[in-house]
Amino acid sequence: MRRARMAMICAATVSSVALVACGSTGGGTDVNTDPDRPFVLDGVTNVTQITQLTGPDSGVNDTASVAVAGTDLGSMFNVGDTTYLVFGDTFGTRDPDAVGGQGGNWRSNAVAYTTDEDPSDGLTFDGWLLDDIGLALEVVPGEHDHNDAGGEVTKIPTYGFAVGETLYLQYMSVRHWGEPGQWDANHAGLARSTDGGASWETLPAPQWPGDSNFVQVSVAEVTEDGEDFLYFWSIPSGRFGGVQLMKVPATTEAVEDLSAYRYFAGTDDDGDPRWSESMADAQTVLEGTIGELSVVHSPTLDRWLMTYSTDGDAVLAEGITPWGPWSEPHVLTTQAETPGLYSPYLNPRYVSDDGLTIYFTLSIWGPYNVFWYSAELVPAPA
Template identity: 40%
Template sequence: MKLLRVPIVMVLLSGLVSAGPAQASSAHSPAIVVSKMTGPGSVSATDTNWKIKATDLGVMWDNGSGEILAAFGDTFGDTWQPPGANGDDWRSQVLLRSTDRNLADGMSFSSAATDAPGHAKELIPSKKIDGDEITVIPTAGVSVGTRQYLAYMSVRHWGEPGVWTTNHSSIAYSDDNGQNWVTGGPRWDNLGGDNHFQMAAFVRRDGFVYMYGTPNGRNGAAYLARVPEAAVLDKAAYRYWTGSAWQPGPDTLATPVVAAPVSELSVQFNAFTGRWLMTYLKGSDVVLRTAPAPTGPWSGPAVVAGFADFPGLYGGFMHPWSSGPNLYLALSEWTPYNVYLIRVTLNRDGSITNPNLVRDPSFERQTTGTVSAPWAVHGNGGIDQATWAFTADRNGFVRYDRGWHDLHQTVPVTPHTAYTLSGWLRTSPDNDNGFFGVRNPGGPPFAEVNFGAVGGWTKFTVTFNSGSRSSVEVFAGIWTDNGDMWLQLDDFALTRT
């Protein structure tokens, strides 16, 4: 997981250590991968357009003028190599802007806060001295009028997995759409190490800005405060929820609205459900809870993305323009050290519906280089365990110099129902006859696309009606009769259309 930060600008890859939790969840992940938001191969090629080759988080908010502002955490430039945070051109945070309202095909960015053409700037300086201030990380953003507010934490030291210490949290503001930021706003010091508001989530509603907070690290509960929207920079104006009333400080009066462990919160009021939504990292999974009011009561947690399918996951920040039943989130993963747009579908009551029906969709549950259930291989294939997967640590592959080779999985479906199958593929340069689609189990395909050479990871999609079938076989494969060829597969999804 993204549990250890890098305390120097340039590190050797062999010096990186990243450890998962003691007991990782095996929960199925209903989320599907929509696109890559940052880094090489991202929708907006952030590595070449703004020198954002590797980054994390992706805290998003509506700037009030038709744009989404997205603040990312520790960011690295051209020399970054997976896994994890490393490389030159270290910026503690960067900001990208988006006007993209069609999230079904990914999220694009149109501009960045820059200090030179083609280079995203560091928004708030940090000392980058371990034991003093190693970095300054954005945790929440909100707009009031034309002013943008950014909550951040000053990190003193990254410790054991899931544990870090902060000096304080504070709020900066910008009056030029995030290009320049003024610090010195309200501050929550962490001298005793247990302040409730070191990481934040903002929601503006009904004349207030609600601020949800958690302590430093990933083991604390969630707390709540609010402030009149015109007084965000006045700490004396904040009122803390005690469980029965809003009270002025000290912030120690606040009582938990969600029990520990809670970290990397994202909260919004969702118009489609008419409920408040909260996503956060709970142990090793990103979960969703809902409530009728900002104070709760909050529903039980439902897994959005689980560790078993997205190893190294963290974050899970909701896109403010998620509309209708589709809820989009920015999800970070450690090995590719970049951010992905994922999606779940909601019922009117805020519960998750229409999950991804493919089991082990990203091949991350495979424990060896040999393909195992629920996947099967025809011909020659296996599991790559390296740093070139589309997401996380693993992907499937087939390779040979003659004949048909594929990976496939049988998936139960509902008869007479429309479905969409998607998956991410890339091939050797000489591939001339690949296929991706759906077939009768053990039989011929009935919906497929044919492809040639695919250079970078590319999303393929097939739509079909199940007809009288109660199961289908999803597959991707290549004919290799013209020399040595290979195909790599990752992040399959099958959902109702």
């Protein structure tokens, strides 16, 4: 039954997604706007922690040599054969019993990269973006003001993407860390590298207000009528908002021009999306208390997959179109099972050939490091 179901899905995919081979997962796909197709997943199973990617207990990477004793997040984006992993607040030294973001040699962010093609045993890093003395570089420098100073505590990259050979990181400028899952932002903006990540420039524009719904994002490349766009699924600062959607043409000129962005403003009578120049017109595409999110397209399923945290648990939802409808969340792991979890991030490169095994990063607050997980997707009955 499972093979028959997947054969049906794969056959449908060949006709509707022209840019990606069946059995792989990736962005750059034509957008299917038909909202009346059924959900094809029944849940997830066999969620497995494979290894720790960062920190002194990593099973695959020596991160001490670049002064990474503790870090979090680990969102991913691909450039050619290279996958970049983008981390948040990073510490070079930590007490053995330390919990959460604390320690010495604090950098607001760090970036590793890998060409590892086998995710089944973890991701082995090829290296890190390094500073002049060979330690993990703070690619987007934060001001490191005191938490109650009203300035900028840190700059946290929420996702990366590339346009040609230009790399971008979308970051949030954090003004204040509050209660668990709550923080205030000054703004969200972009940093740019034109030399393969060796050096970075924090751009003065575009910027999104810190109280807007466009502070934390997940980015994917899509094609509309032969034109490439970048879609940004976006949430406010913290972990208690819903998801909105914006897009921009996939050119460096457009990406760096706030007026080029368009905001999803609902659908017309035919079910086609309406896009507005005004952020005020943005409609919520998924309600909930949604934390750090990651969205990829599965060409094998011809559906969108979104991972995020909600009520403290890590979950996965299936989307029929980029703006929904979205399924009820399927639980990956809970706070009871994995205390201190947050930030489940997918990558379209790390999916099994049949599309039914996904791999993702997950942060755990206690050791304050990033772990590598797998999960099996359960197809709905035919």
